[in-house]
Amino acid sequence: MEFGIYTLADIGPNPYTGQTISAKERLKEVMAAAKLADESGLQLFGVGEHHRLDYAVSSVPVMLSAIAQQTKNIKLTSTTTVLSTVDPVRLYEDFATLDLLSDGRAEIIAGRGAFIESFPLFGYNLEQYNELFEEHLELWQRLNKEERLSWRGQLRAPLKNAEISPRATTEIPTWIGVGGTPESAMRAGRFGTGLALAILGGNPQYFVPLVEAYKREFIAAGHPKEQYKVAVTAHGYFAEDGQRARDEFYGYYKNYWGYVNKQRGMAFRLDREGFEKMTGPNTALFVGSPDEVIEKILKQHELLGHTRFLAQLDIGGQPFETVAHSIELLATKIMPKVNQYIKA
Numbered sequence: 001m002e003f004g005i006y007t008l009a010d011i012g013p014n015p016y017t018g019q020t021i022s023a024k025e026r027l028k029e030v031m032a033a034a035k036l037a038d039e040s041g042l043q044l045f046g047v048g049e050h051h052r053l054d055y056a057v058s059s060v061p062v063m064l065s066a067i068a069q070q071t072k073n074i075k076l077t078s079t080t081t082v083l084s085t086v087d088p089v090r091l092y093e094d095f096a097t098l099d100l101l102s103d104g105r106a107e108i109i110a111g112r113g114a115f116i117e118s119f120p121l122f123g124y125n126l127e128q129y130n131e132l133f134e135e136h137l138e139l140w141q142r143l144n145k146e147e148r149l150s151w152r153g154q155l156r157a158p159l160k161n162a163e164i165s166p167r168a169t170t171e172i173p174t175w176i177g178v179g180g181t182p183e184s185a186m187r188a189g190r191f192g193t194g195l196a197l198a199i200l201g202g203n204p205q206y207f208v209p210l211v212e213a214y215k216r217e218f219i220a221a222g223h224p225k226e227q228y229k230v231a232v233t234a235h236g237y238f239a240e241d242g243q244r245a246r247d248e249f250y251g252y253y254k255n256y257w258g259y260v261n262k263q264r265g266m267a268f269r270l271d272r273e274g275f276e277k278m279t280g281p282n283t284a285l286f287v288g289s290p291d292e293v294i295e296k297i298l299k300q301h302e303l304l305g306h307t308r309f310l311a312q313l314d315i316g317g318q319p320f321e322t323v324a325h326s327i328e329l330l331a332t333k334i335m336p337k338v339n340q341y342i343k344a
Contacts (some may be wrong), residue, residue, distance in 0.1 A: 001301070001342060002308040003335040004044025005037050005327060006079040006233065009056035014317040015255040026056040029320045030063065031070060033313075036324055038071035040331035045071070046079030046109065046310060051117050054263065061094035068102035076102055079233065079310070080111030080177040080196075083140070084132040085118040087156070092143040092164060092172075099168035106168065109196050110137060111177030112184070115263070131155060137176075137191060144171050175231065178210060185210040189217025194229040197304070199284040201235075204300050211304050231308035232300055235315060236286035237322075238293060238329040249287050250275050252316030286311060290333035297338050309338075 009030050013020045021029075034045045045067065049060045057063050064076040076098065081091065091108075099106035112133055119126045135153045142149055147167050152158040175194035178184040188195045195214045197207050211230055218228055237252070239245035254270045261268040279287045284300075286293050297309055311330060314323045 001297075001306070001335075001339055002043040003330060003338075004042050004046065004074070004308070004310045005033065005330070006044075006046030006048065006077075006310050006312050007033065007057075007314050008048040008050060008079075008312070010256070010260075010315060011054050011056055012255060012259050012315075012317040014319065015251045020317070023056040027063070029314070029323075030057070031067060032320060033323060033327065034067040034074070035070050036327050037331070038074040040327060042074060042327070042331050042335070044075045044077060044107075044308070044310060046077045048079045049082055049113075049118075050115065051121050052115065052263070054259070061098050064106070065098050065101050068098065068105065071102075073105075075105050075107055077107035077175075078109055080109045080113065082113040082118050083110040083136045084112055084129060085122045085124045086136070088136045088139040088143055089159075089162075089164065092140065093166070095172050096166050096168040099172060100166060104169040107173040107175070109175040109177045110140070110193075111179075114179075128155060134187070137187070140174070141191060144168075144174065175229070177233075180206070180210070182210060182213050185214040186217045189214040189219075190221050192218065192221060192223035192227050194227075194231060196231040196233055196308075196310075197306070198233050199300075201278060201284055203282060204284050204303055208303055229308070230304055230306040231310060232297075232304065232306045233310040233312065234284055234286050236293065236311035236313055236326065236330075238286075238288070238290060238313075238326040238334070240289060240329075242289035242292045245288050246276065246279055248322070249316075252318050253287075254316075256316035290329055290337070293334050294337050294341075297334070298341055301338075301342065 007030055009026055011026050037045050047057055047060050047063050051058050060078045068076060095106050095108055116126060132155055135155050139151060142151060143164055148163050150160050175196040176188035177196045177198055179198045199207055237245055237249035257268050278285045286296055313326045
């Protein structure tokens, strides 16, 4: 199983100090986390896209290109690219450039996004939410394979014998991020991309039908079996002692969902009892000791058959020191044992 971390580079107050760092400082933290993940032997680092003042990254390929110059081996992916509101030609050119700069380490996870600010910002019609995603994905797949192409859709100007440059070292690996809708899972199967499940809470059993739907569509479309791949992305916080991890993370987690849901105009309350239930052994919140986290990953592997695990570790205004400790435990304690069990 491949292991990695990802960030949305949210800028929120530290719940214990009340201090909020600047966007410049946040970007430095992201760079430091990527470098540490690479040096620790993790296989993947992801950066998400937002267009708000309370997030530090809006241009993912620019951020990943900077990270590429500070790392050597780690794969670099978007988590996610809001595909409905980006021109696929521009997207391919940007990620092909990243791929060349990083010696073939670029990937993309495409999604529809949890926020909608990019639609008015870039002049897209929110009523065409699904149609835009479908058409842009179809064009992206063509661009990823063909250096010169003609294409006509419904929502974008046509291409006539267009030269697409530069070309990536190989086809850029593509995944579709799915938060819980069967239609999105089926789309990933139909298009032959990887399936990246955002399992941020609740019972992982809920996602089994999504994997089954993905597999059915994938097989029906006749895609090569080596393209079939499932990833799990989740929130996490690791400490040597499980109770210590829960004690330390509760304030950050409550804080994170408090300001995220405030952005959405939603009230949010999380008491300690509810939090403890959310971190239980049969849930999807990866908070605890390495052994507790290993057990959860293996349980999900039995359910979902995933071959990639990505943890979002830096939420809720945490100082970088706590994030760095979780990265080190993921790389040195969790990843080796999980792969040892899977191989056995």
